[in-house]
Amino acid sequence: MASVTFESATRVFSGASKPAVDSLNLQIEDGECVVLVGPSGCGKSTSLRMVAGLEPTTSGRVLIGDKDMTGVRPRSRDVAMVFQSYALYPNMTVAQNMAFALENMKVSKSEIKERVQWAASMLELDELLERKPSALSGGQRQRVA
Ligand SMILES: Nc1ncnc2c1ncn2[C@@H]1O[C@H](COP(=O)(O)OP(=O)(O)OP(=O)(O)O)[C@@H](O)[C@H]1O
Ligand SMILES: [Mg+2]
Known part of the structure; x- marks a missing residue:
């Protein structure tokens, strides 16, 4: 595993009047278990998607270990993610x-x-x-x- 750092990480969806994630600063140490809790729509999934590279940061950055992930493709990040909707293949066992x-x-x-x-x-x-x-x-x- 590795540490994960959000540095003023912000995501504004196009056409939105305010950011979905607004200047998030959070340092998660290697091996640490962290739970994000908050009301529906407060930006939990968007924050996780920024770590996985499925959502770009509009400003600020996300680091995995000491590496800046800006512009790094999801498949190159070595991040595993369990999606909120299950993303299983229905035709497979x-x-x-x-x-x-x-x-x-x-x-x-x-x-x-x-x-x-x-x-x-x-x-x-x-x-x-x-x-x-x-x-x-x-x-x-x-x-x-
Ligand atoms: N692709 C998108 N385009 C535009 N707005 C989006 C998009 N995805 C999420 N949003 C908006 O961004 C905000 C944060 O959404 P997010 O999915 O991160 O919330 P959440 O904290 O995971 O909520 P929940 O607890 O309901 O899963 C919400 O207002 C949502 O409507
Ligand atoms: Mg969510």
Whole structure:
């Protein structure tokens, strides 16, 4: 892992009268667990999306470790994100959804099987591996994601 630093990070959506995130300053240390709490629409998801690179900073910057992430593409940031809406493939089983990123990384079949089993066990999804996302509860879907 690495530290994450917001330095006056601001995001103004085009056409908006005020920023969705307004000069956020926050330092999160390596290994620290942080929870953002606030009313709906206050900018929590937008802040996370700025770390992942899915939302550009209008001004200010986000650093991962001591590296300025401005202009760095999402795929080059090595950030994992569980989206608020689950972003699962509806046509794939739980096991296939969990394996998908590893398949794209060309991890071997045997290692994928082992890692999916390990994660499923930790998340109490063992019994659900052959189900499709439509047959899961909201919390189960979020754990698959
Ligand atoms: N793509 C977008 N275009 C324009 N405005 C947006 C966009 N995404 C979010 N917003 C606005 O930015 C503000 C912050 O949204 P954000 O999704 O960060 O809120 P949130 O704190 O995650 O809320 P919730 O608790 O409901 O998930 C809201 O006013 C929202 O309407
Ligand atoms: Mg949100």
